[in-house]
Amino acid sequence: MQLQINDTFNKELPSDPNKTNTRRQVKNATHSYVSPKQPTKPKLIHASPEMAKELGIDPESFSSKEFLDVFSGSKIYPKTNPYAMAYAGHQFGNWAGQLGDGRAINLFEVKHNGNLWALQLKGAGETPYSRQGDGLAVLRSSVREYLCSEAMYHLGVPTTRALSLMLSGDDVLRDMLYDGNPEYEKGAIVCRTAPTFIRFGNFELFAARQDTKNLKRLTDYTIQHFYPELGAPSKETYIEFFKAVSERTLEMIIHWQRVGFVHGVMNTDNMSILGLTIDYGPYGWLEGFDFGWTPNTTDAQNKRYRYGNQPNVGLWNLLQLANALFPLVEEPEPFELILNNYKTNFETKTLQMMRSKLGLEIEAETDSTLMADLEDCLLLTETDMTIFFRLLANFEKGKPERGIKAVEKAFYKKEELTEDKSNQWLAWFSNYERRINIEASTDSERKLSMNTVNPKYVLRNYMAQLAIDKADDGDYSLIDELFNLLKNPYSEQPEHENWFAKRPEWARHKVGCSMLSCSS
Numbered sequence: 360m361q362l363q364i365n366d367t368f369n370k371e372l373p374s375d376p377n378k379t380n381t382r383r384q385v386k387n388a389t390h391s392y393v394s395p396k397q398p399t400k401p402k403l404i405h406a407s408p409e410m411a412k413e414l415g416i417d418p419e420s421f422s423s424k425e426f427l428d429v430f431s432g433s434k435i436y437p438k439t440n441p442y443a444m445a446y447a448g449h450q451f452g453n454w455a456g457q458l459g460d461g462r463a464i465n466l467f468e469v470k471h472n473g474n475l476w477a478l479q480l481k482g483a484g485e486t487p488y489s490r491q492g493d494g495l496a497v498l499r500s501s502v503r504e505y506l507c508s509e510a511m512y513h514l515g516v517p518t519t520r521a522l523s524l525m526l527s528g529d530d531v532l533r534d535m536l537y538d539g540n541p542e543y544e545k546g547a548i549v550c551r552t553a554p555t556f557i558r559f560g561n562f563e564l565f566a567a568r569q570d571t572k573n574l575k576r577l578t579d580y581t582i583q584h585f586y587p588e589l590g591a592p593s594k595e596t597y598i599e600f601f602k603a604v605s606e607r608t609l610e611m612i613i614h615w616q617r618v619g620f621v622h623g624v625m626n627t628d629n630m631s632i633l634g635l636t637i638d639y640g641p642y643g644w645l646e647g648f649d650f651g652w653t654p655n656t657t658d659a660q661n662k663r664y665r666y667g668n669q670p671n672v673g674l675w676n677l678l679q680l681a682n683a684l685f686p687l688v689e690e691p692e693p694f695e696l697i698l699n700n701y702k703t704n705f706e707t708k709t710l711q712m713m714r715s716k717l718g719l720e721i722e723a724e725t726d727s728t729l730m731a732d733l734e735d736c737l738l739l740t741e742t743d744m745t746i747f748f749r750l751l752a753n754f755e756k757g758k759p760e761r762g763i764k765a766v767e768k769a770f771y772k773k774e775e776l777t778e779d780k781s782n783q784w785l786a787w788f789s790n791y792e793r794r795i796n797i798e799a800s801t802d803s804e805r806k807l808s809m810n811t812v813n814p815k816y817v818l819r820n821y822m823a824q825l826a827i828d829k830a831d832d833g834d835y836s837l838i839d840e841l842f843n844l845l846k847n848p849y850s851e852q853p854e855h856e857n858w859f860a861k862r863p864e865w866a867r868h869k870v871g872c873s874m875l876s877c878s879s
Contacts, residue, residue: 360420360429362436365470368477368555369442371580373573375487383487384457387570389561389577390442395432395464396484396494398548400528403427404835405842407509410522410552414478415471421523430523430550432464432483439467443486446560447567448628449679451663456567458560458628459488462496465556475554475584478522482548495531499827499871501547502838504639506826508551510818510845511636516614517607518636519553524838537656537876545831553635557581559680560628566683575687581632598693601684605677605697606704607634612673613708616666617716618814619645619744623655623875625664625672627679641875644817646862647741647771648734654820656876670705677701715812716748717791718805721798729787729794736787739780741771743861745817752809754788755802756795762788771861814848815859820873821866822858 368390375391377383385391403426408418420426428434435441443460450458464486466478481504482496501524511518527546534541557577565574579592582600589599611634615622622629623641631637643654650667658664664672681694688694713730714720737747747769754765763784767773776784795805818841826837844855866872 360416360423360425362467363415363470364436364439364467365475366439366468367475367584368444368465368468368557368580369440372576374442375445377487380485381487382485382489385445385459385487386568387573388445389573390444390465391487392440392442393464393484393486394435394441395466395480397433398431398525398527398529398546400526401427401431401433401548402526402528403431404524404526404547404830405505405838406523407521407842409846410509410520413471413474413520414469414476414522414552416522426523427525429466430478430480431525431527431548432480436467441466443488444556444561445488445564446558446628447564448558448560448626449563449676450626450628451658451661452675454567455626455628457488457564458490460486461489461492462486462494463556466550476552477555479551479553479556480548481551482527482546493531495527495529495546496548497531497533497544498526498547498830499544499824500640501549502827502830503642503823504551505549506823506838506841506845507639507642507818508636509842510848511620513846514614514618514814514817514848516618516620516636517611517634519551519556519631522550522552524549535870535876553631553637554633555581555585556637557585557632558628558637559630559632559676559683560626561632562680562683563627566686569686571686574683578684578687585633594688594690597684597687598697601677601681601694602697604632604634604680605701608673608677609670609701609704609708610634611636612670613705613712615669616709617712617812618817619648619666620817621645621652621654621664621666622669623653623658623664625669625676627676630673630676630680643820643875645744646819648737648744648747650734654873654875656874659874670709674698674701674705712812716809718752718795718800718809719798720800720808723794723797725790725794729790732787732790736784739783740775743769743771745814746859746861748813749810749815749859752806752813754791754795756792759788759792760785762791769861811849815851816844816848816855818845819862820871820875821862821869824866824869824871827871 372389375388406421445459464483485494505521505524508521525548529546530543531546629638641655653665750766829837
């Protein structure tokens, strides 16, 4: 296994001179050097051939001892220096101070086919930033991260990715429900990948400490390697940098809204500077369409990170990044303009996204009303978002009375569709038919277009939990089945029709299938 190592972060940015792996406040540094914990008996559960090829790794090497050693943290790849990154952040709207990679260790960076990739082990042991944690991860959260990051990539959502999923051979103590009843679970390690794992919080850390020198070094590094089109560092470049990050962040969140994904913990330390979905913890997909739904037990009361609030939280987080970058510009107006544009662009892009989901190409003044009325209908009874939009593609012109029949599989309890509710749906389908009649596309052309943006298959929490339960028993076949299913989420895949289904009733309130905690 020959990797083209091309480390930049830990060579071009200031490192922590203290080499001891003790919890502490780390000053004047972007990272601390630390070695992964030696796992007792590592075992490869699954690896992504597609991601391996992106890195220049032959999938044939998955069975090698070298692959097992390097990506379980058993051995350090020659001439590399693993490290944990320092960052801060706002958590649930409150300043949390220094956070950092508490259970993630960056192995190295690889350059392949002109692309730079950072490789990171999640769950590989404690770091100076672990606080009260042990730096480890359990099988359930690792399966969820591994499957979801690759699933999101194939959905077309900007995301970090995953190379491998391993058992560590060690048991890890976790209080899954925070109810004072911790239990031992199987430990696991995910190797996740991204061009960089720099977050909003990396900039916030230096800004909070008024360390403008290192704030500038970090910003200049980020622009040079990941936004080179912006040119040499200057006040104007820093403003353009913030604008680009703002646009990427909005694009990511619009994709989340499109597929019904809820991140669950949009803290500023979980916001990628590249606009990638990062840190898959208590995430979930909407089952019943609900703007107020959050999958995070910690967020159950205030619902800060609910589905309908994700765009607003993205804006709030960008404001914190603007505050962090302000010392480099010292003018508030450019930041204010970009943040105001985010609001306008969100409305415009949401309308464009919803048009695509409805198979509309022409812009009409009535579209906003049509979509608002649809949202009202979707809330009349519990309606599965993924199934509804997928089946809506089967709607035929000239037959609005058949609209409910076309999508009835999406209703959890069809008997709750009273006469008044059915009439409200019929009115919407009639308006929808009038609207698509001004389009040039045929029914079949519209269906083809809609099926490229409305997935048939997403990683529902109950599906992930079934794979976790089997994996706990040593059966990894369902992980492989879901991994391959989710590579083609927009394809019909009739052999997997059983996964095109609403959440089963047994999963409605089951731990891991409805609400999840941050504990992993």
